[in-house]
Amino acid sequence: MKKFNVKKDQIMPPEPKESSLKTEKESEDDLEDAERLAVLNDKSRQNTTGTDNDLAIDIQDALARERSLSGAVDNIDVTVEGEIVTLKGEVNTEKEIMIAGDIATSLAGENNLNNHLSVKNRDNE
Numbered sequence: 001m002k003k004f005n006v007k008k009d010q011i012m013p014p015e016p017k018e019s020s021l022k023t024e025k026e027s028e029d030d031l032e033d034a035e036r037l038a039v040l041n042d043k044s045r046q047n048t049t050g051t052d053n054d055l056a057i058d059i060q061d062a063l064a065r066e067r068s069l070s071g072a073v074d075n076i077d078v079t080v081e082g083e084i085v086t087l088k089g090e091v092n093t094e095k096e097i098m099i100a101g102d103i104a105t106s107l108a109g110e111n112n113l114n115n116h117l118s119v120k121n122r123d124n125e
Helices: 024-043 052-065 094-108
Strands: 074-081 084-091 113-119
Touching: 052 074, 052 084, 052 094, 074 094, 084 094, 094 113
Parallel strands: 084 113
Antiparallel strands: 074 084
16 A cells, blocks of 8 residues: 655645735725825924924814814814823714824824813714
8 A cells, every 4th residue: 555645735725814905995994094194294293393382283283184073173172281182072973083183193192192082972962
């Protein structure tokens, strides 16, 4: 009787790998995020004197330029104390909370944000 050297993957097809392809929606969201951050990188710090007031103005300006926040930007209060940014107010969606936080973080730094934004309670309107 002859013996054959057969490897496991020759008998069974390899197990399928998890798809690394993104859905169209995920790709669109990534593109929106990249475009938003590109705008920030181009126009981020208008006032570079380093004061808390200048940082607050820069963040407010960046929030106002963000098209997806156009309905909520007037409800966002930006304060800065000791380079720590605090966002307060009510917005329409969780995504707006994330976008405003991303914008503030891009200008203030990774650990310099207190995001106290909340979604409006639509029952009281």
